[in-house]
Amino acid sequence: GAGVSQTPSNKVTEKGKYVELRCDPISGHTALYWYRQSLGQGPEFLIYFQGTGAADDSGLPNDRFFAVRPEGSVSTLKIQRTERGDSAVYLCASSIGSYGETQYFGPGTRLLVL
Amino acid sequence: GENVEQHPSTLSVQEGDSAVIKCTYSDSASNYFPWYKQELGKRPQLIIDIRSNVGEKKDQRIAVTLNKTAKHFSLHITETQPEDSAVYFCAATGTYKYIFGTGTRLKVLA
Numbered sequence: 001g002a003g004v005s006q007t008p009s010n011k012v013t014e015k016g017k018y019v020e021l022r023c024d025p026i027s028g029h030t031a032l033y034w035y036r037q038s039l040g041q042g043p044e045f046l047i048y049f050q051g052t053g054a055a056d057d058s059g060l061p062n063d064r065f066f067a068v069r070p071e072g073s074v075s076t077l078k079i080q081r082t083e084r085g086d087s088a089v090y091l092c093a094s095s096i097g098s099y100g101e102t103q104y105f106g107p108g109t110r111l112l113v114l
Numbered sequence: 115g116e117n118v119e120q121h122p123s124t125l126s127v128q129e130g131d132s133a134v135i136k137c138t139y140s141d142s143a144s145n146y147f148p149w150y151k152q153e154l155g156k157r158p159q160l161i162i163d164i165r166s167n168v169g170e171k172k173d174q175r176i177a178v179t180l181n182k183t184a185k186h187f188s189l190h191i192t193e194t195q196p197e198d199s200a201v202y203f204c205a206a207t208g209t210y211k212y213i214f215g216t217g218t219r220l221k222v223l224a
Contacts (some may be wrong), residue, residue, distance in 0.1 A: 003157075004157075031210065033210070033212075035212075040216075040217070041216055041217070042118075042120075042203050042205075042214030042215055042216050042217050043158070043203070043212070043214050044214070045211045045212065045213075048210050048211065055210075056210070056211065059211075091157070091158070095210075098209075098210040099209055099210055100145060100146040100165070100207065100208075100209075101146075101210075102148060102160055102163060103148075103212060104160070105150075105157045105158045105159075106157055107156065107157040108157060
């Protein structure tokens with residue numbers, strides 16, 4: 001079946017602009033996660049959705065970052081007033097359940113803030 | 115806070131040799147330990163995982179061992195091939211939040 005997909009694959013923006021990153025999870029997966037991966041590092045947790053609700057957003061760096069999953073499927077990560085330090089690969093993952101379940105990752109969106 | 119240390123950061127082996135990557139976790143509540151392979155510009159792909167009620171798991175050329183007492187787990191790749199060249203990440207979780215290691219860049223020299 002289809003895996004996790006993310007769009008766009010690359011996004012270049014200017015400092016101060018607003019960006020939206022989209023994630024389509026595997027069909028039937030109720031849990032969805034966003035991670036951020038900086039160059040040479042492992043992915044770092046940002047936010048976890050169970051269904052439509054954000055069950056844990058403790059990894060979001062500040063209030064410029066926000067994510068939604070209105071219908072319990074597709075999710076959008078929104079970044080306001082982008083800064084150069086936001087440049088990274090943003091990975092989305094989904095799993096059939098949550099605790100101790102295998103997470104399947106998307107290809108990521110590579111964000112570059114100039 | 116929760117932490118996973120991974121060593122070495124880079125590893126070069128001759129084709130056909132074995133490779134071992136080691137991780138140490140801090141949260142004693144961790145009970146699931148997946149390993150991902152990530153090729154340049156690609157998504158992390160699960161290659162093997164282990165749960166805390168098992169000490170070892172093997173899948174063809176890949177094996178993972180877990181020492182709960184020492185909070186160590188290791189990835190073993192035997193008979194390495196050039197296509198094994200990639201960055202490998204370990205992770206640990208006792209909930210839904212994966213804590214990843216910093217990655218090991220494996221180079222298999224032909």
